[in-house]
Amino acid sequence: MKTIHREESKAVKITLIAISVVFLVLMLVLPLLSVIVNSLKEGVKFYVQSLTTEYVRSALKVTFIATFWAVVVNTFFGIAASWLLTKFSFKGKQILATLIDIPFSISPVIAGLAFLMTFGRLGWASGIINKINEFLGTDIKIVFALPGVVLATIFVTFPFVSRELIPVLNAEGKEEEEAAALMGMKGFAIFRKITFPHIRWALLYGVILCTARALGEFGAVNAVSKTRGKTFTLPLEIDALYLSGSADSTTAAFAASSILVIIAVIVLILRNIMEYKAKNK
Template identity: 45%
Template sequence: MQTVSHSGPVASRLMPRLLIGLAVALTLLIVVAPLFYIFARAFAEGWRVYADNLLHPVTRHAIWLTTITALIVVPVNIAFGIAAAWAVARFRFPGRSLLVTAIEIPFSISPIIAGICYLLLYGRQGLLGPWLMEHELQVMFALPGIILVTMFVTAPFVAREVLPLMQAQGSEQEQAAVTLGASGWQMFRRVTLPNIQWALLYGAVLCTARAVGEFGGVSVVSGNIRGQTNTLPLHVELLFNDLNATGAFAAASVLTLLALLALVVKSILEHRRG
């Protein structure tokens, strides 16, 4: 660094190149290599083996379970996100800032702790365990548990995108619509929704990516029952533990493609929002 302090023309041209080179090299090593390696290993034994791995009934079931979970969690999260943003951005009430903090809680709690919380509530020895047993309701180690924990983990995603936008936009247009006689639903559909649509979609994309990839929380509440409560990320671990590396990488490649797709959509939306 000392050489730079007497920055002649050579040193001042050299330093940026050095920094850029270092940044690119580290990123290649840490971010790009793991990304490429997933596909390299997934296709290591050829297309046929790759296709066979993905078409295996247990893998197909895992893909289906992950899809169902996302299809339920994401719309619910969108509804919650809009409701939370509307309440916080458009009205003043006591405890408003506390509510905003509460919405953000899942970001700072490790998913595995979320899973433990749910098990301590709905599990056999949990607070509601005896009651659930009595009514023969299975929450843990079944689809409801997977969905609930995914809802916990993804709770802030839509709200935190829509809320700042609603606050920045103000409510004049909505007030005008209502004053001119629009019903609540008309106002929402014709004024609010068009105004927040890109932020909403952005939050939904992030929420989907997170819901599909959730591992720690789901791993606590699913019980890892092969072909039953095994989501795709859990299936990756199962295949890895079975020493079926190519299978694990094939399953992982599906998740990676989804993640890359989410990033592409995200950057398109960022462009739209300006």
């Protein structure tokens, strides 16, 4: 309960609120509005046109493929890792948890570099890929091709799902699963019938976050993707449009950006709904 001793004078309170509102409007609201305003600068027709060019369509396709794989791989990993880290205690658990979070703390450019140094011309795995190609008569390429874009996207979103699941599973405890196991229930059935209902929302939210981040990844894919119209994702296409400098292409860059802004706003709204739900529970 609030007591009278905690209240500042009204002037201080109003000043602090005003500072907060001005700061947030200036730093966060205006940039959002600016994208929308800039994207519609040359009318709705131009907006639609710039979203349907061949480059943008190709970029959308690549982005969706990379995002799809990032979500599938990281959901599978997230479920396995969160089960491991919350249901068992073992040596090195803390280290494992820290290692999983690595992609959060390193520059996306380094993530891209990592795949270049693995599969690129100088990478140790390029020899293996070449041998496979010779043997099968294929022409598989990893970096500067779609697989590299997918790998870089998976890397930067790697901890997103597990990070949402771990706190929920920790809070839930493991008594229910233990009871079910003692009564002879099989592993997968325990997960499906007992654990899954608890983590449904957290899992969905982790998937949404992972999707948003995968759609928007820039630095990591920039390092491993160099062909516009072939391996460019939407953020790379936005970059190319913006840097080509003409007024039209700048507007087109903002038009493409507006898609990602809309997705970002939806993610924020969902996040707030879920937080609100969790608080009321």
